[in-house]
Amino acid sequence: MKAAIKEFAPQLEKTSALGYAWMILLALLVALGIYALLVQILEGHEVTGMRDNVVWGIYIVNFIFFMGISYAGALISGTLHLFRSDWRQPIVRIAEFITVISLLIGPLYIMLCVGRLDKLHYLVIFGRIQSPITWDVIAISTDIVGALLFLYMALLRDFAYLRDHPELKVPKWKKKLYRLFAAKYQDTPSQRKRLKRTVDIMAAMVIAIAIIVYSVLAWIFSVTLQPGWHSTIFGPYFVIAAVYSGTAVMIVTMWVFRKVYKLEKYITYQHFKNIGVVLLVMGALFGYFTFSEYLTKWYGSEKNDEQLISLLFDRYYFLFVLSNYVGVLLPLIVIGIPKLRTIGTITFSSVVVIVALWINRYLIVVPTLESPYLPVQDDRMAWVFYSGTWVEWALTIGGVASFCLFFTIASKFVPIVQLSTLIEPSQKEMEKVELSKQE
């Protein structure tokens, strides 16, 4: 146990000059986002590119994107935990952090779309169960509570180990927090049994909730009659897209922490290969759903669907190709062909997937709103077509920077690899012991 803690102590005890510079840069970017937010609050939504026709833009894209990442984190951590796969141990905490951090940032973007934030509480006071927005509020708040609870339960034993390790040279306030969060856990057999049972339950819960939450998000779009949104497969399509983008974020995060904290011993090629296979499968499914979605629309030749598709293949041609062709084919080729499959290429294709999937959400939201059923009342270009303003981009950069900053701070508070699992016998070893006992 001491050896394991010793290995991860530098991560918790010290921050290099480069580390401080990184955090200051992120803080500055967050400050830029806060400044943009102030401008928006003081001057109103006029400072954004959203208008009467295109009422949603980059904010809702970011909301869907972050929620998707969160869902993938929950699915990966929950599934790895329930299946007790040994290789999960060094990466499961990264997945748990992805879930919680993106879940805290994502919903903030939906609030940026609200013109009258001072009346936000009306959603609770006057919210009706019939409204998909109410479903979303209930689902997301339930998801946040569940994800925080799961993360905490999963961290509990590590807090106890960190509390009980006097050699760890961390500030007093950190020690106090470890003591507080450890909740007097002593690793007795009954405590361990209770903890295992609750973590198992929460692992199953977060998977189920994440599926519901992301489906509800998809239904907000698909219950409307808008061209491009009114689709029965939107729920599963969103879920697949979420896992796909979240898996890519997971791989990139693994690569970053492996490099920064020198975790080559723990996060190996095998981890990248295994998660890469998940990315490959999700990529194939995403491609299949996308093709199915657009093929049926194109074949149906409904007036508004045709208008939407012609917009996608004209004004948004480059983005459409990048999102739905490059974003699908590149991971399939890179991970599918063993010779091309390296840590570097898997990470690179993940970066492409992240960009492609963000664009995919943009192409789901914006072109549909640019193809309304009712004729546009005002034919000014800014009213017909949407383009994000500096305020929206600044808040987007601020959100991404917050994600990175929270992750960095979290990794300074608890080890990025689960200590408790590293110092315990693996599942296979346990099974061997069980078998030998039976013999």
Added chain:
Amino acid sequence: MKNILLLLIGILLISFPGSAQDEEIEKVDPSFSISYQKESDGTKVLMGTAKYRKDRVWTRITDLEITFYYLLDGEESKLASTQTDENGLGMLKVHTEIPIPADEDGYMTFLARTSETELFESTEEEIMIIDLFLEMELLTEDDEKQIIARAYTINIDGEKEPMSDEDLFFYVPRMFSDLQVSEGYLEEGETYAEFPSDLIGDEDGNLEVIARLVEHDEYGTVEVRMMSNWGISQTAHLQEHPSKGELWTPVAPMWMIVTLIILLLGVWGHYFYTVVQLFLIRKEGKELEQK
């Protein structure tokens, strides 16, 4: 070689800003049009629209000053000035208290002139209009709703001259635009039109009826409006035809409430169980510490 390169860069740096400053901005001649509309209370509305072509796309000119005049025997009399809005539209309402003199043929001549700016040349446009009077009467006979509309001009001797051989349209204002409900053909200054009996009005069944001559070369757009109780009461209609699909039904469908309760109870029940287990873990730890 290095010196020559530096010299070239220096020349480029010095010459570029200078040439940009020397270049004069060429002013644009805007496309400008004027139109006329007479409202129900007799107010004359003059509208000037200014736009220009930028990158082969028509773009509206905002904040451009337009001055309106009326002309008589070639002499200009200023009415007022206004500025174009974000749609490139500058509007002036001439109320009935301000008489606009007509020439011997009955034409009122209006002139609109845009001011010269740093970007745009000054331009002007003229329009000649005969003052048309439109009247409307709403009659109900044997459950049939009938609109009678009369249109006439007043000649130099002050006599009424009925207008003929023109189409007149009837509308009811709806949420997005005016709904055309009927049309009539003016003969000897009069036309009749039937009004539909299935239109929904406000809570008491009131709705506004509009008779309108649309963009006529000599008379412009002329309209007259009247309130009537010819509509179906909105409240009565909703009671007779309750909508099933709308979100503003007072109570959510039972299946939705049941599904939500099951889901929430299931999930939050497990959360509660987890929190209870956490407290038990803490309690056991506390007991161990005390021992």
